[in-house]
Amino acid sequence: MKQTRLLIRAIKDDARHFAERNGTPLSFKSFLYLLILSPGFQFVTAYRVVKLLGRIPFFGSPLSRIAWTVKCNLFRSEISLEAVIGGGLYIPHPYSVVVGKSRIGNRVTILQNVTIGTSSRSEISAPIIGDHVFIGAGAAVLGKVKIGDGATIGANSVVLSDVPQNAIAVGAPARARTA
Amino acid sequence: MRFLETLRIDAKVNGAGEGRLAKIAAILFYPSLNTLFFYRLSASFRNVPVVGRFASKLLWRASLSSGCHISIGADIGAGLAMPHPVGIVIGEGSRIGRNVSIYQNVTIGRLRPDGGYPAIEDGVTIYAGAVLIGPITVGKGAVVGANSVVLKDIPPFHIAAGVPARLLSGSSK
Numbered sequence: 001m002k003q004t005r006l007l008i009r010a011i012k013d014d015a016r017h018f019a020e021r022n023g024t025p026l027s028f029k030s031f032l033y034l035l036i037l038s039p040g041f042q043f044v045t046a047y048r049v050v051k052l053l054g055r056i057p058f059f060g061s062p063l064s065r066i067a068w069t070v071k072c073n074l075f076r077s078e079i080s081l082e083a084v085i086g087g088g089l090y091i092p093h094p095y096s097v098v099v100g101k102s103r104i105g106n107r108v109t110i111l112q113n114v115t116i117g118t119s120s121r122s123e124i125s126a127p128i129i130g131d132h133v134f135i136g137a138g139a140a141v142l143g144k145v146k147i148g149d150g151a152t153i154g155a156n157s158v159v160l161s162d163v164p165q166n167a168i169a170v171g172a173p174a175r176a177r178t179a
Numbered sequence: 180m181r182f183l184e185t186l187r188i189d190a191k192v193n194g195a196g197e198g199r200l201a202k203i204a205a206i207l208f209y210p211s212l213n214t215l216f217f218y219r220l221s222a223s224f225r226n227v228p229v230v231g232r233f234a235s236k237l238l239w240r241a242s243l244s245s246g247c248h249i250s251i252g253a254d255i256g257a258g259l260a261m262p263h264p265v266g267i268v269i270g271e272g273s274r275i276g277r278n279v280s281i282y283q284n285v286t287i288g289r290l291r292p293d294g295g296y297p298a299i300e301d302g303v304t305i306y307a308g309a310v311l312i313g314p315i316t317v318g319k320g321a322v323v324g325a326n327s328v329v330l331k332d333i334p335p336f337h338i339a340a341g342v343p344a345r346l347l348s349g350s351s352k
Contacts, residue, residue, distance in 0.1 A: 156310055
């Protein structure tokens with residue numbers, strides 16, 4: 001029950017983050033607007049709903065798996081069901097976003113073409129991403145790395161080592177420098 | 180009819196055949212022209228009074244199946260060539276000139292939530308995966324290499340590549 005409540009609260013946090021980025025406070029009207037017209041919010045909500053489906057006893061597991069496949073085909077982006085993602089996830093352009101098994105904090109921004117996943121085929125390792133992290137277009141966060149709160153990952157960079165809090169990491173392989 | 184004239188030029192650079200019927204068929208079935216047509220249609224809907232804004236946004240949402248997120252607010256000149264229109268994201272305030280080529284997975288946007296958008300002049304070519312962000316100007320006829328991240332201005336007829344992008348020797352002429 002606690003998990004279900006957390007997921008519903010996460011949807012609310014997502015909506016708040018999207019509404020803030022659009023320059024409006026969260027209201028019933030702006031929630032409806034996001035739900036009908038914002039592809040990003042639709043994608044994030046679809047992910048939370050797929051997770052919620054998995055909470056249904058007995059049928060839950062196959063049901064959420066099928067819904068997950070439909071969602072992936074619809075948006076051409078995937079977030080693994082094994083990923084643990086905090087509230088306020090902001091994905092404005094859900095195209096070619098691939099998020100594997102990982103832990104992601106609150107109010108994280110992920111842009112298009114981003115990959116978060118493992119760095120080797122033999123060893124599945126999950127990146128840990130803090131709160132308020134910004135991941136630019138085309139970046140890849142790979143392997144057992146830890147990204148501190150408030151860090152920024154530049155566009156098209158490849159992150160293979162830890163990034164401290166509030167640092168900016170750019171390049172391939174990415175070098176972190178504190179802002 | 181500026182709308183039709185623009186579409187005619189788009190059709191030409193994206194490889195549609197001669198003749199009206201061939202052009203209409205290309206707009207319906209070429210992914211690049213299809214994407215452009217819906218973008219231009221939803222952008223022109225914006226000026227319709229009362230329902231315009233909502234209608235254009237709804238039309239825009241329906242056109243995203245190609246995976247190109249081209250904002251209605253972007254100002255795109257006639258003759259945009261998109262050989263492989265997947266994963267192209269063009270932000271709200273971007274200005275793109277005439278006869279520009281943009282390949283797959285290119286992002287054109289801002290650096291900060293309150294920052295400016297790039298201005299891309301006529302005849303620029305942007306190769307796959309490049310990211311152009313911030314209030315920069317890419318000069319006439321310049322070329323941006325694949326997967327480069329452009330954060331500074333590029334003078335006309337220069338070639339830029341790398342993360343962050345640097346100017347290469349030689350001209351793109």
